[in-house]
Amino acid sequence: MATYVLIHGAASDSWYWHRVIPLLRAAGHDVVTPDLPVSDPACGIPEYTQSAIETIGEHVADGLxxxxxxxxxxxAAMLATRVPTKLLVYLAAMAPKAGETPGEWWEATGYSEAKQENDARLGIGENPDTLVTFFHDVPEDLAGEALGRPVQQSDGPFHSPPMPELPEVPTRFLLCRDDRMFPADFQRRMAKERLGITADEMIGGHxxxxxxxEELVRHLERFRVEAGL
Known part of the structure; x- marks a missing residue:
């Protein structure tokens, strides 16, 4: 049995993982899903990390x-420097860099140009709405439920201190080939430049x-097995 810790993204909460949790548990694993304090403007990445540590609690002894x-x-990067972590998986994620703040990430990576080029290639106009960017492949009922959830994202994490050195743990990067928020070519480059690894790929958007x-869990379980866990 492994213990998975699932960290949600911005403007979200642990509900994001509600279709994944039963699949991992059915495979015999423990699952921990922190709710980060995303609505609190006083909280940045250090506070998010501490919140996750408190949620993990006694599971920390298992190796995560x-x-x-x-x-x-x-x-996740900061968390893996503070709790025993056997494997770190970035999923359609912002790959961090030591010494850089989350607020600096956008310009430092050349993100805006990459997204504009991808939008143009797909025929998406300027300033596409949330449904177009994030929910184009999500079932309509789930998209409606997600958009109706009362979760507001503060700008706290983007004013966080520079990131510390990245954790020295086995790391995988899983991109989504139809991601309109973080385009696939951009993510392939981020995995190489920032993490020194070749990204794995799966179907779907952000x-x-x-x-x-189901496809996501198949990849996670493959990573687990390949890591010898």
Missing amino acids: IVVAQSLGGFT LPALAHP
């Missing part, structure tokens, strides 16, 4: 598989835990 989606990549939970 930490999976982080989107903005959660920053929290929210794979909602759109393709």
